[in-house]
Amino acid sequence: ARRSVCNRCYALCVSEKRDSLGQWRGYADNGRGVCLTLSKQFFERLYKECGLDYLFFDRIRYGRARFDDFCDAGERFFPNMDTAHRLRRMSPFYKNKSFEEEREWRLLIWLEDHSANVDLQRIYERTSLLKELPQLGFSNRGSDLVPHVEVRPHKLSDVLNEVTLG
Numbered sequence: 598a599r600r601s602v603c604n605r606c607y608a609l610c611v612s613e614k615r616d617s618l619g620q621w622r623g624y625a626d627n628g629r630g631v632c633l634t635l636s637k638q639f640f641e642r643l644y645k646e647c648g649l650d651y652l653f654f655d656r657i658r659y660g661r662a663r664f665d666d667f668c669d670a671g672e673r674f675f676p677n678m679d680t681a682h683r684l685r686r687m688s689p690f691y692k693n694k695s696f697e698e699e700r701e702w703r704l705l706i707w708l709e710d711h712s713a714n715v716d717l718q719r720i721y722e723r724t725s726l727l728k729e730l731p732q733l734g735f736s737n738r739g740s741d742l743v744p745h746v747e748v749r750p751h752k753l754s755d756v757l758n759e760v761t762l763g
Contacts, residue, residue: 605708606689607746611635613700615761620699625763634759639726639750640704646724651708651716653686657701660694667691706746708733717746726750 612620621628644654653674671683678686689705708716717731728749735742750756 605710605713605744607706607708607744608689609640609704611702611704613702614698617698621763628763630763632761632763633757634761636756636758637702639756640702643724643726644704646726647720648723651720652704652706654704655690655702657690657692657696657699657703659692659697662691708746726755 614620615632615634621630621632624630625632640654644652667687668680668683671678671680671687675683675686686707689703692699692701706720713733717733721727721730728751731749732747734745734747736745737743
């Protein structure tokens, strides 16, 4: 049986823009949600400590990507992977130009189905930022169960800078 480089990708999507009417409407229950201002430094440090095996933190690129540029970026970030796997790892960082006003960044965690708990243990062992071992969990969204990764920092104030109510 052929094994893939990753079976599941978990994403945290954030924006550089704190107060965008379009995002309040589209992502915050038409303005009834909350905006969490998070520490970019926390995620950059987490990314540096855990490495590219499991985590990747970068800004979104908008518009059409030239294939050569796409491949060059994949080779730069994932030099030990073949082209197909690089493309799979890089594709979540490209979006249609119509979303450009979002100024989005993403933190991605890649986990293998058969070794997800081992992968989470390795992430935990590589960083001093987490209070406890990250856990796989599920949230109820309508009639669907949505998988997520629960990550708990030592201090919430290291991650959360501000909360704005819609």
